[in-house]
Amino acid sequence: MHARILRGAVRSAAVAAAVTGTLTWAPTATAQSSEPTPSTSAASTETPAPDAGSIAITKKDAAGDVLPGAEFLLLDSTGKETRRGKTDAQGKLTFPDLAPGVYRLKETSSGSPLHEVVADQDVIVTPGATTPLTITDPFKAAKVLLQAKDDKTGKLLPGSTVNIGTGSETLLTLTTGSQGTATGELPVTSRKADFWVKQIKAPAGYDLYKPSKTFTAGPGAPVTVTVTNAKTATTPKPDPSVEPTSKPTGTPSTPADRPSDSGTGGTKPSPTGTSTPNAISSPSAAAGLDDNTTKTSAGSLAHTGADATPWIAGGAGLLVVAGAVALVITRRRTPAEPEPDDNRETK
Known part of the structure; x- marks a missing residue:
């Protein structure tokens, strides 16, 4: 019975010790907490986040009309995709809550079969501010x-x-x-x-x-x-190898046939020794033209009236013949005077 009372007293003492934490055999490692200390947790939440910015896009075309359905992609400075979006019915698109820095904006679709996309461009986001952009898509050519x-x-x-x-x-x-x-x-x-x-x-x-x-x-x-x-109108050019079929009339064929002013190379003497004035071997004479016409065509002044040259020549010839006959007759009628004799003595 005493032993039973002793064992009950020992159990009571053990329970009291566990409650008050006075047991010296409990391991110290199990008494420590694995959670971070309050000072470390407070230090991590005290650093404030930087102020965010945003980009507001308005999409239009060259005529000034807004373009809905245009798609854009926003890349950060390392080339990583940050935002993606599409313009609404008013042609507007906003990228909010952006950390300050430089971004690359790419238009991936104009949303219209009549428009081209614009080239990529850089956009700067400043802390606590909205960067507005108006983008104009050109019409397709x-x-x-x-x-x-x-x-x-x-x-x-x-x-x-x-x-x-x-x-x-x-x-x-x-x-x-x-x-x-x-x-x-x-x-x-x-x-x-x-x-x-x-x-x-x-x-x-x-x-x-x-x-x-x-x-x-x-x-x-x-x-x-x-x-x-229309085709250009052309006029056929004459062939220089083809000679004309007719020659001009009224001019001698060769210079030798034209009578010269000196009387040589013109009229040829007849076999009897007399010349025939009208026998001129030239084209004009063959055509029935007289000597006067031939001289006029050669550049002399025109004559008026009949040509008196044959009559003057004939009259002069008759006068010469008449004078010669008269001289002969006169000599025959006059007695010849004796010629003086140089050997005759003077009395």
């Missing part, structure tokens, strides 16, 4: 097909050069190739615009088409422009 044709046959012609523009500004220059066509991209600044085309160089063998033509083009839409040319 119109696709131009140029054709040069013969105005009669419709044949495509190479070597035609045209300028295309609007107002006073030339936007595109095209030259047709060996197939008679050329293509290019025409910048467009609205959903529908008017342009002019003017030819500045015609194809070989064709006249230049001088008037200006007009046409309408839209963003990204194909358009065909056609210019026509």
